[in-house]
Structures are given as structure tokens and as C-alpha cells.
Amino acid sequence: MSAIPPDPPSSGRAGSTSPCPDNGPAVTRTEFDALFDRLRTWGRWTPADRGAWNRVTPDHVRQAAALVRTGTVVPMALPWNTVPGPDNGNPALHHMTDLGDVEPPEPTCHKDFIAADYHGKGISHLDALSHIAYRGQLYDGRDARECVDSKGAWFGAVDALGPLVTRGVLIDMPVVLGRDWLEPGTAVHAEDVLAAEQALGVTIGESDAVLLRSGHFRRRRELGAWNPDDAGAGFHVDAMPLLAERGIALLGGDGDSDVRPSPVEGVSSPVHALAITAMGVPLLDNLDLEALSAACAAVGRYTFMTVVAPLNVPGGTGSPVNPVAVL
Template sequence: MTSNPSDSPTPPPAGTGNGPAVSHEEFDALFDTVRTWGRWAVADRGAWNRVSPDHVRRATALVRSGTVVPMARPWDTTAGPDNSRPALHFMSDLGDVEAPEPATHKDFIAVDYHGKAVTHLDALSHVAYRGQLHDGRPARDLVDSRGARFGAVSTLGPLVTRGVLLDLPSVSGSRWLEPGQAVHAADILAAERTLDVTIGEGDALLLRTGSVRRRAERGAWNPDAASAGLHVNAMPLLAERGIALLGGDGDSDVRPSPVEGVHSPVHALAIVAMGVPLLDNLDLEALSAACVGAGRYAFLLVVAPLNIPGGTGSPVTPLAML
């Protein structure tokens, strides 16, 4: 993987810079290969069923220095090319109304968090493919104006497990991956060797492409048009490893999509086929530095979504502890 930063990223056409093009028929065959339907009794927790108390105990042993690294981006109330639905933040009480002491200050927040600006968790109800949610459940019957009755974020609850950071720019010797650059299975294997870390069952895999750093230095762009991320040919490897969670500083999908007629193929494979929730829009810059300082790329990860009955996901502040 090499990087050639530019002020105005131009997305490569599918099948060139972002990897080989994949037909709809090839994608459907891949989907059927990696799906885990019928595997777990509590189907709408999906791959989080892989994380046992033993996983948690082993993960807590990774906390040595006590360093805690939050990975959420700031609450973004400013519209831009990567924030078409800005979050809201208003003061609802400024302490200027006569009342007994002490005075209080209150605020109101609201957000349409699925998108490119807010750090959030995608629950299993967030994505349907071929009309089906994970485990083959019919989306139209289970998600309506009242929310989701299968795959809700409230069913997931918190996740505490071993996190693994694959710091891809560090591996390639670049400042960031260019928007539109695809990450393949071979890149993941090379990163494991270089960083001396191995993705295991029940792990949360986090991919750093350096998009946060690029945005800070070069300005915002439209990540729906071009973003670094996984090519679908990397997903069988992650299915084989048995990950419980996938996340990154983008939304895990390379864009433009390499799959004909499917705009977010990694979302479909991870959430619908594999039952793996996604963490989108992380800020992994501080974690990258912390991992370099610690000399290791595995840590304790804690993700605690809001308890929203029927919710298709939640804003989150994931924590890495080293």
C-alpha cells in the first residue's frame, strides 16, 4: 500500500485503484460463503455471542500502564462535505430564571448519527440485504416506524473484549491511505506480521487508514465519493478469524464500491451475513501513538452503546486501555 496525498482526492473507478471489480453474482456467492445464520441462540447479538467471560478476563490482562484512549470524534454541529446532517446542541437553561440556589445550566442535544461525522455503532438492524436482516429475518416485518424488533442496539448491550489496531499507514510508511484505496486480505496479513499482532476469535478489529489526519491537514471531502477501506475480498479472512466487531476511522467500506449495484458491500457482509456490528468514524490518531509508545497493538476495548429499545445503533465513545 502506497500513498500519494493530494489536495482534491479523485476516486478511482471500480476495478482499478480500489481493487478488482466484483459482479453482483460473485458478491452473492461471497455473501453465502461468510454468513453465520442459525449459529447463535440469541441471533440478534450476532458475533458478540463469541465474547465469553474468558475473553473478557484475558482482555483485561492487557491493561498494564493504565493508559485510557477515547476514540470518539467531537460532536460536530457544522455542515460540510462529510457532514450533511449536523448534530444539534442548544442551551435550554442558562441559570437566569429566578429559582432557589444553586442555579443550573442545561442543554439539549440531538443527532441523526448514521453518516460520516459521528462516531457510532451500527447494530444488526441497521442494514438489510436482499430484504433480509442477519439470520435471514425479514426486514419489512421487523423494522418499522416504531424501531427494530430484531437486532436492536439494546439487545447488543456493552462489549468488553480484546481490541486489535491495524495501523495501515504505519505499515506502508505513509501518512495516510488515499481516499479510494482498498485494503485486501494480503494487506491485513502483512500488517499482522509487521505489527506483530494476530487477529483472533472474539476480537474487535480496528482499521486505521489515517483519514482523520488527512482531513486535519488537507480539509474535508465527500467520503461517500471516495474513502479508503476494505475490499470485499478481505472479508473471508475476517470471517475465518471469527471477529466480534469491526471498526475504523471511516465506515470500513472502500468507496467507490467495487461491487456492481451494491453501495456498501462490507456493511452487507459484516452486519447481515456475519452478524458483526460496525464502529464507524473513529478517531484512531491517539490510539496509534499510544500503541507505538507501548510497543504493541492489542489492548482492552470497551464499547457501551446507549440503551435505546428498537434503536438501529448508537453514538458511542469507545475506550481503549493499555
């Protein structure tokens, strides 16, 4: 029944509690639509609703396993967050259904119930390909109204994805920039990703899981909570062609990958639309990457084996998840 740790008083170590967006340049809807069409991978894979996870072969899994040297296992999920706040408008539920107070027979039993409206900012989760439609279409050009109804998703559901084991790459921007965190609203551009590769000694490659650390949860713990829908560090849309060219299989971070406010007029979550709907790349949102950052710094490398095992929910648009990195 734990939640994100309580907000401490402001430490003033690395910035104010007022977000200071720096998310330009602005992108017109016409420019964005042209980019969306250019990055589409529709019709490329079978089965289509696994999208870019089709890139991951047994060879990629073996190469990821070869990165395990110290045996350090780092979980990346937030605690189950039952406490309402500016970044948790729909708190998760956790209550007891059996307290072991009915006897005989032995042994007595304790049971609990959990539930969550997880597509928000308070739960670490995976977005499946049915989660985002753009211009009325899901990934692969499927009509969203025909594929998703009150019973769930008939295309692009999370159960079509299954587990993923592949190489993970941590783009640790605060380490690259010598800061404690990026201020909410700060955009990470293509040139920033290239600079991070050089600074961290990594090269993003085919089938990789790319994780962006902005220091979101370090900032939250030191300065307090804010509404990430209003301002959050993340990728600018101009980073997406680079990630598409590298052939990634998964994108995620300690935010929801999108810089907010959106730099695209009329599109609230442009990176979601480009990654999920155009490229077929599922997203991991709201990861706590602080322990992974420390573990990577300790061993002097920012690549590792990543294991993601979403719940097997037929028709689900995603899943709460606890991904792990193994170094």
C-alpha cells in the first residue's frame, strides 16, 4: 500500500519548484503530419500488433544477456501509488479482502485487492499499440473505432506483445549535463541524444529499449510534486527521426517521453503519436530511474539487459509493469 515518497520541503539544490519550460522550437500541424507520414512503418511486420517488438530476435536476446556481468538487478517501477496529488489524479486502489480472522480450518489466509486507472502519471506502465490513435487510426492504419470498444481492444492489445528481453540504453541527461535534473518543460533534441551517446559511451542500435532519465523523481523528492501534464521534460519531436533510423523497439523514461507543454500546435502528445501510432514502438511511462542511474555510474556503462513483462490482459490498452535492468 506504499506510494511515491512524501514531498519534502524544498531543498533549493538545483532549481525552483516553478517549472520553467524550454521546449521549442514550435512545430506546425502541417510539419508534424509530414513527419508522422515519413516515420510510419505500417505494413512492415507480421503480426502487426506487436509492432517494433518484431525487431527483437533470439540473437538480440543473447546479446542482451551477454551484458550481464555483475548480476545487479535494478527494478524501475514506482511503488503502487494510492495517494492523491497533483501528479496522481486517479490514485490506485489497495484494500484487504481477507484478514485471516475466519477459522477453522488452518492455515488462515490473507488476501488483498488492487486496481488502477494506470494511464496517468502515478503508475509505472506500458502503453500498447491500441492506446493512441491519430487522425482516427491506430498503428498499421487500423480504424480506431472498429478496433477499440467497450470490451477492449481487438487490435494492438497488450496481450499481443508478450514479454520483451532486449538491450537497454539509458540516456542519462542530468549526468551528461552535470545537473541534478532537467527542469520540467525542457526538451531533449536529436543533437542532445547524439551528445549523450558520445558522453556516455553508447550507441543506440536496432531493437534497443531506450530510456530517458530527466531526474524527474529526484526533483520531486527534493522540491515537491507538480502536475506533469502542465510541464515535464521529455523528447522533442525532432529527436524521433534519429530514434526511428536506429530501429528501436521500445521507448520510455521517468516522464512519459513527451516534453510538455507540447511544441506541436493542436497535438497534446506528439511523441506518443509518432512512437506508438506511426512507428509501432510501445512506451514505458513513469519509471523511477534513479537507482538505475546510480548503478550505471557505478559500473561505468549505460547499457544493460532489459526485461519487460506486461500483464497478459486480453484487450488491454497497456499494463502496469515493473521492468528490470540487469547489469
